[in-house]
Amino acid sequence: MVRVDCAGLQRYSAALFEGVGVPATDAATVAESLVEADLRGVASHGTTRIGIYVERLQAGVVNPRPKVSVVRETPTTVLLDGDNGLGAAIGVRAMDEAIRRATAYGTAWVSVRNSNHFGAAAFYVQRAIAARCVGLALTNAPPTMALWGGRTPFLGTNPFAMGVPAGSERSIIVDMATSVAARGKIILAAKKGEAIPPGLAVDVEGRPTTNAQAALDGAVLPFAAHKGYGIALLIEILSGILAGATVAPHVGNLYDNPTGVQNLGHGFGAVRVEALAPYDEFAARMDALIREVRESPRGLGVGRIYLPGEIEFELADRNRLEGVPLAPPTVKELRELGARLGIEWPFGQ
Amino acid sequence: MVRVDCAGLQRYSAALFEGVGVPATDAATVAESLVEADLRGVASHGTTRIGIYVERLQAGVVNPRPKVSVVRETPTTVLLDGDNGLGAAIGVRAMDEAIRRATAYGTAWVSVRNSNHFGAAAFYVQRAIAARCVGLALTNAPPTMALWGGRTPFLGTNPFAMGVPAGSERSIIVDMATSVAARGKIILAAKKGEAIPPGLAVDVEGRPTTNAQAALDGAVLPFAAHKGYGIALLIEILSGILAGATVAPHVGNLYDNPTGVQNLGHGFGAVRVEALAPYDEFAARMDALIREVRESPRGLGVGRIYLPGEIEFELADRNRLEGVPLAPPTVKELRELGARLGIEWPFGQ
Numbered sequence: 001m002v003r004v005d006c007a008g009l010q011r012y013s014a015a016l017f018e019g020v021g022v023p024a025t026d027a028a029t030v031a032e033s034l035v036e037a038d039l040r041g042v043a044s045h046g047t048t049r050i051g052i053y054v055e056r057l058q059a060g061v062v063n064p065r066p067k068v069s070v071v072r073e074t075p076t077t078v079l080l081d082g083d084n085g086l087g088a089a090i091g092v093r094a095m096d097e098a099i100r101r102a103t104a105y106g107t108a109w110v111s112v113r114n115s116n117h118f119g120a121a122a123f124y125v126q127r128a129i130a131a132r133c134v135g136l137a138l139t140n141a142p143p144t145m146a147l148w149g150g151r152t153p154f155l156g157t158n159p160f161a162m163g164v165p166a167g168s169e170r171s172i173i174v175d176m177a178t179s180v181a182a183r184g185k186i187i188l189a190a191k192k193g194e195a196i197p198p199g200l201a202v203d204v205e206g207r208p209t210t211n212a213q214a215a216l217d218g219a220v221l222p223f224a225a226h227k228g229y230g231i232a233l234l235i236e237i238l239s240g241i242l243a244g245a246t247v248a249p250h251v252g253n254l255y256d257n258p259t260g261v262q263n264l265g266h267g268f269g270a271v272r273v274e275a276l277a278p279y280d281e282f283a284a285r286m287d288a289l290i291r292e293v294r295e296s297p298r299g300l301g302v303g304r305i306y307l308p309g310e311i312e313f314e315l316a317d318r319n320r321l322e323g324v325p326l327a328p329p330t331v332k333e334l335r336e337l338g339a340r341l342g343i344e345w346p347f348g349q
Numbered sequence: 350m351v352r353v354d355c356a357g358l359q360r361y362s363a364a365l366f367e368g369v370g371v372p373a374t375d376a377a378t379v380a381e382s383l384v385e386a387d388l389r390g391v392a393s394h395g396t397t398r399i400g401i402y403v404e405r406l407q408a409g410v411v412n413p414r415p416k417v418s419v420v421r422e423t424p425t426t427v428l429l430d431g432d433n434g435l436g437a438a439i440g441v442r443a444m445d446e447a448i449r450r451a452t453a454y455g456t457a458w459v460s461v462r463n464s465n466h467f468g469a470a471a472f473y474v475q476r477a478i479a480a481r482c483v484g485l486a487l488t489n490a491p492p493t494m495a496l497w498g499g500r501t502p503f504l505g506t507n508p509f510a511m512g513v514p515a516g517s518e519r520s521i522i523v524d525m526a527t528s529v530a531a532r533g534k535i536i537l538a539a540k541k542g543e544a545i546p547p548g549l550a551v552d553v554e555g556r557p558t559t560n561a562q563a564a565l566d567g568a569v570l571p572f573a574a575h576k577g578y579g580i581a582l583l584i585e586i587l588s589g590i591l592a593g594a595t596v597a598p599h600v601g602n603l604y605d606n607p608t609g610v611q612n613l614g615h616g617f618g619a620v621r622v623e624a625l626a627p628y629d630e631f632a633a634r635m636d637a638l639i640r641e642v643r644e645s646p647r648g649l650g651v652g653r654i655y656l657p658g659e660i661e662f663e664l665a666d667r668n669r670l671e672g673v674p675l676a677p678p679t680v681k682e683l684r685e686l687g688a689r690l691g692i693e694w695p696f697g698q
Binding site for chain 2: 072074075076077079105106107108109111134146147148149150151152154162164172174176180202205206207223224226227228229230231233234236237238241242243244247249269271272273275276277281282285286288289292293296297298299300302304305306307308
């Protein structure tokens, strides 16, 4: 791992997006979303994505200067058309709209269509938390998961994040894909010729498999069997169907589909805490719950019980001080990208 | 199984509640919630609960004539105090309040405290569906589940349901507990001296166990490991913490705690479909998704791919025609209860 300065990586990443025609504000937002993911230890949604984002912008498949517009609205709901812009820029606009309306009316929901990969969902709910709201962010995604009883990729790994503010304790952030395991881990196992644990995937016939290559030819599974299938399908509805976006299994892949517009759908929800309880009382209740979880009797060999999001907060603290950890292939890719766009890598050799 | 007429069971069940001082409207609502669960094949949340409901009403631990009141409100949020009434009566009041406000403003959220066991969550979201809303219902519950890394019961099985209307197809209803498996199944295995599948529970030391009795002495597990833990904790927050109700692990058990008020918390959300899309367009998109799921390639040996809620709809159709199936011990309990309250069992021997 190479460690680089966080602010420097943010500036460099934003410069890359500006280099392919993205306005400065949007470039900074998207860079922030990716660097934040790297900071939190979620490298899969970090600056490693800049390469494909830039490639799609340059190919004209993603619009660097979208005119995001309101298609339909009520006092507490909005349908936004993202005009095929970068997902994080549209997502922040949508989440902030939800927060603004929840602050005025108590709660709000914003649906988005014509968007693209929006990075880590936790990024958005952190904005809700800062505004003393409970926040929800979810998106559909290209098909990789089987239906319950199916054998072909149909649903995306349809992730969601929900965040809840606390008082003197840190907020709680739940952020997950609805698959048992990331497809990336199965790709890695296939490369190494290793078996995968049972329950992760089915082969082309829909049979449970521990053969990594057979799993890649088949489909990954939602977590918790029919329960995860139900949740993934709900997320598809709340993102794709409600917004009128492309719906799984018709969403094009980010990587294998260099000419196809994705038209992803997202959903953002916010509830203002103060609408339901005096904030200080709510915060005290959250703090008490968090402490009780932390001090709860641990299982044999368990060193610590973590709150959702706690590991990521601690990693981010450390990485902000010590530098953002980047894998060497990501460094190489970012440097080459900068070289092509005439932007100097600011971190020396 | 004994099959009895649905309308007759509804009247008999309502009469039992009226017999212990519940007003006719509330008695009919609670009876409807329980009979509907029996119809849908969810007997665990059906009329088998009448015995304990009545016992708690008679003991004065649940209030037969609650004055449900608004504690706090904004245009789109309400905090209701259930005054320790029956959960289903309070729940319907809360869900309908959410639907009314979502219909006026686009979306709404209602929190409830001082409530009791509210039965099957699907019951509430069916009301949202009928009003062309996406509906959400969730509740906390007495502690039975371990934290991720814990070894004692801390969280309830914290269930939720979400329902989405469709067009000519049936609506989608997802309704689940956040545990891997119902504790009832582990109790049954322990009685028979059988092992339970791995992944369901931990023993008192927090070690994974397949010994049913060791599991009962320990704690059941959330589904999908840390993912289910995160979701169950969110539901605890959205029900107990947001409403200021009793929070797990402090919630008293329904059965083992004949003198303790539960003070459960619930949450109800609604989004009006028409706020985000012309209803007919949305309904057509839902129908297309449902058909595509149904016609998707099936795994080897899979006869049919079900939509969430489809099995329950079909069971309810059949049971409405053929009679509600009741287990003999439930029949015995209901008859004895009627005999004590002077209400005649209307179904012959």
